[in-house]
Amino acid sequence: MQKIITDDLDALLDALPPHISESVRHREDRSELLEVVMDLGRPPEARFPGRDVFLSTEEVIADDIEYTVSRIGAFGDDNRAGIARTLHRISAIRNRKGRVVGLSCRVGRAVFGTIALIKDLVESGRSILLLGRPGVGKTTMLREVARVLADDFNKRVVIVDTSNEIAGDGDIPHPAIGRARRMQVPTPALQHAVMIEAVENHMPEVIIIDEIGTELEAQAARTIAERGVQLVGTAHGNTLDNLMMNPTLSDLIGGIQSVTLGDEEARRRGTQKSILERKAPPTFDVVVEIQSWERVAIHPDVAAVVDATLRGHFVPVEVRWFEDGEVKSEKTLPFSAAEPQVGRRVPRKEEPKRIMPFGINRLRLEESIKRMNLPVDVVNDIKEADLLMTSKSHYRRKPRLLKDAELRGVPVYVVRSDKIAQMEQGLANVYRVEERSDSVAQALKEAEEAIEEIKRTGQTVELSPQNAFIRRLQHQLAEKYHLATKSTGKAPRRRVQIFPNDDEHRV
Numbered sequence: 001m002q003k004i005i006t007d008d009l010d011a012l013l014d015a016l017p018p019h020i021s022e023s024v025r026h027r028e029d030r031s032e033l034l035e036v037v038m039d040l041g042r043p044p045e046a047r048f049p050g051r052d053v054f055l056s057t058e059e060v061i062a063d064d065i066e067y068t069v070s071r072i073g074a075f076g077d078d079n080r081a082g083i084a085r086t087l088h089r090i091s092a093i094r095n096r097k098g099r100v101v102g103l104s105c106r107v108g109r110a111v112f113g114t115i116a117l118i119k120d121l122v123e124s125g126r127s128i129l130l131l132g133r134p135g136v137g138k139t140t141m142l143r144e145v146a147r148v149l150a151d152d153f154n155k156r157v158v159i160v161d162t163s164n165e166i167a168g169d170g171d172i173p174h175p176a177i178g179r180a181r182r183m184q185v186p187t188p189a190l191q192h193a194v195m196i197e198a199v200e201n202h203m204p205e206v207i208i209i210d211e212i213g214t215e216l217e218a219q220a221a222r223t224i225a226e227r228g229v230q231l232v233g234t235a236h237g238n239t240l241d242n243l244m245m246n247p248t249l250s251d252l253i254g255g256i257q258s259v260t261l262g263d264e265e266a267r268r269r270g271t272q273k274s275i276l277e278r279k280a281p282p283t284f285d286v287v288v289e290i291q292s293w294e295r296v297a298i299h300p301d302v303a304a305v306v307d308a309t310l311r312g313h314f315v316p317v318e319v320r321w322f323e324d325g326e327v328k329s330e331k332t333l334p335f336s337a338a339e340p341q342v343g344r345r346v347p348r349k350e351e352p353k354r355i356m357p358f359g360i361n362r363l364r365l366e367e368s369i370k371r372m373n374l375p376v377d378v379v380n381d382i383k384e385a386d387l388l389m390t391s392k393s394h395y396r397r398k399p400r401l402l403k404d405a406e407l408r409g410v411p412v413y414v415v416r417s418d419k420i421a422q423m424e425q426g427l428a429n430v431y432r433v434e435e436r437s438d439s440v441a442q443a444l445k446e447a448e449e450a451i452e453e454i455k456r457t458g459q460t461v462e463l464s465p466q467n468a469f470i471r472r473l474q475h476q477l478a479e480k481y482h483l484a485t486k487s488t489g490k491a492p493r494r495r496v497q498i499f500p501n502d503d504e505h506r507v
Contacts, residue, residue, distance in 0.1 A: 023055040082169020110176035127231040132290030147178035158204040192216040209233035255279035274444035356385035359394030420491035
């Protein structure tokens with residue numbers, strides 16, 4: 001296997017002011033360039049893996065920024081622009097009046113050869129979901145999947161390209177996607193609508209989607225899969241466990257619901273009456289966790305893995321990597337399966353010990369960590385952090401700090417909002433808090449006992465405080481017995497109340 005990398009670097013340098021571009025051209029390490037940063041009133045910088053370099057002693061002036069802006073495409077709602085028929089991405093920083101005062105000019109590279117790790121899965125026609133931290137190569141692999149399916153297997157491939165990340169800027173897509181067709185999305189909020197439009201109007205055999213992140217997009221993906229179209233996409237989250245505990249995206253792997261068993265069936269299984277089960281067939285048949293540019297972990301049967309995990313069992317995962325130009329593989333148990341389950345958590349050797357909050361409330365994060373009894377320190381410097389936790393709104397802006405984190409190899413975890421419940425859910429995902437086997441079981445048992453008490457006494461029962469994920473399961477359990485529920489209180493003391501009739505409603 002030989003990797004071939006193309007970057008069209010001259011096209012990006014031609015868009016920079018001459019005194020900046022010439023400084024880059026004369027560098028022997030320019031092939032490693034990640035991005036050029038131009039901020040008004042500061043010297044221009046070039047960023048390379050692990051280091052930053054000043055390109056000039058002169059400060060960037062307004063004419064320098066205008067020079068570049070006039071030579072690239074128009075900025076969209078996400079403040080991103082590009083250069084036609086390249087993969088370069090230019091992101092703008094604006095002042096309060098909307099004037100551009102800073103530019104991040106990222107080098108876009110097409111890498112050919114990475115698909116060798118999963119080529120057999122792509123050929124199979126099954127739907128594949130790629131997971132991994134930002135900067136690990138998800139979009140690069142998507143791009144090559146599109147090209148191989150379109151060119152080598154002559155399939156009708158349509159790419160839903162939300163921010164022109166896959167096929168580049170301009171009306172003519174980058175050659176890296178081969179004969180695949182590309183549908184641009186006017187604004188990220190409309191990605192789900194364009195996904196449906198693609199399958200209804202253009203008869204694709206394969207649809208490529210980058211960054212499935214909302215419930216509407218997850219629903220659109222299921223609709224497409226049910227029509228027999230092969231899906232290849234990416235989603236927020238590093239592992240399959242992340243998706244299972246994510247209420248918004250768990251539908252991609254079938255969704256999770258609470259089910260009440262009969263007495264005889266519960267005895268036969270040796271479990272309590274309320275258990276967790278998968279709701280529906282997964283949207284994606286295969287999940288690929290991209291661990292690095294040259295290493296992946298593969299779950300070839302998502303339904304079987306989810307079912308086994310919910311029952312407390314472990315299914316071997318296949319790990320593949322490049323070695324001496326060849327693809328090597330081995331099967332191994334998930335890391336948590338090799339360690340004893342103690343208390344409420346299964347620790348992992350790779351757990352981050354220091355978290356840096358960005359765009360979220362530090363005090364709330366510290367309170368969540370303390371409440372969950374996690375061995376974690378909250379730090380203020382990205383150089384000290386093992387993980388950066390931010391909100392969805394901040395992540396979408398792609399600020400410089402997130403880029404610094406990606407360059408340093410620091411994972412970025414995105415929570416939906418700045419609420420304690422969301423932080424606790426995020427921490428549970430990151431640290432694989434074993435709520436399935438302990439906390440969820442206890443919470444559902446408490447709900448069962450409350451339901452029995454209500455049947456006997458007709459009195460309202462208030463349950464113990466729980467996070468949003470567990471409260472949803474308690475609501476579902478009570479509804480099966482035709483009882484009314486609602487959540488009361490503020491996190492971390494928010495809890496479920498169960499009522500003997502429908503005089504109250506769930507909130």
